[in-house]
Amino acid sequence: MSEEKPENAERDYAVDAILIRSRYKVTHIQYAQDQYAALQAVDLESREKREYLLNVYEGELVKSYVDSFDRLRHCAAYHGLFMDQGSLVALFDAVGGTPIDQVFFKGAEVTWQERVDAAQALFHLGLSISDYPPEIACAALLSENLRFWPKEGRLEVHYQVRPMEGMNQREEALLLLDQVKKVLLRRYASPKAEIRFLDSLEEQVFLTPVALYSHWNLAKDEIIADYEALEAKTSLQRALYLFFQNVGRLAKRIWKGRKGRKA
Secondary structure, eight states: OOOOOOTTTTOOEEEEEEEETTTEEEEEEEEEETTEEEEEEEETTSTTOOEEEEEEEOTTHHHHHHHHHHTOOSOTTEEEEEEETTEEEEEEEOOOSEEHHHHSOTTOOOOHHHHHHHHHHHHHHHHHTTTSOHHHHHHHTSGGGEEEEGGGTEEEEOOOOOOOSSOOHHHHHHHHHHHHHHHSOOOTTOOHHHHHHHHHHHHSOOOSHHHHHHHHHHHHHHHHHHHHHHHHSOHHHHHHHHHHHHHHHHHHHHHHHHHHHHO
């Protein structure tokens, strides 16, 4: 499943002072669509002027999201639900960090350790939110909501819970896979264990994030060992090893392509 990004997902509008419940001063409208908005706001009653992310639902969305948030458990970033002038408001911590697409992109200078740490963080996140209502868990795995501190290997979720259709654990697993593939790219310097793992993600069907986490745990140590062995080689040894490894991969793809055409 490829994540579809709404046209206005990246907009961040400055707004005049808007107060919700005479307490939360809205500073930015991060996202808006029919019957939904994500607002960044400051809590005027907190001594440190704490920032929150407010998910605001209207109309037909109110009833369904009351049920969704009522079933949300064990989410430290969630601070409750309230009604304001007929709108439903879900309160979450505002999160900084850098969105995943701005950290892991083709050509980004990211070490293999940072990639493995990020993959571990993603798989662990998938596991930890697997019991959330699917409409909340799936939204958490959208690119704009995954915020990284790559040098620290830290991942946090910016809970902009926008409405999405057809959400279930299978879709959650697909969204998680999409994000993992941004982190563990097929690169010239990828060792054999990492390529085997990426191949397995294409060849097998994973119905839940829990299944993905288990699969990652079986492969992780071997991937790390391969990287460490590659790092231990001299520059010449590493260059020769990668050259012949990539020539072998290319030959294998060509052979498979010819075999497929004959069939």
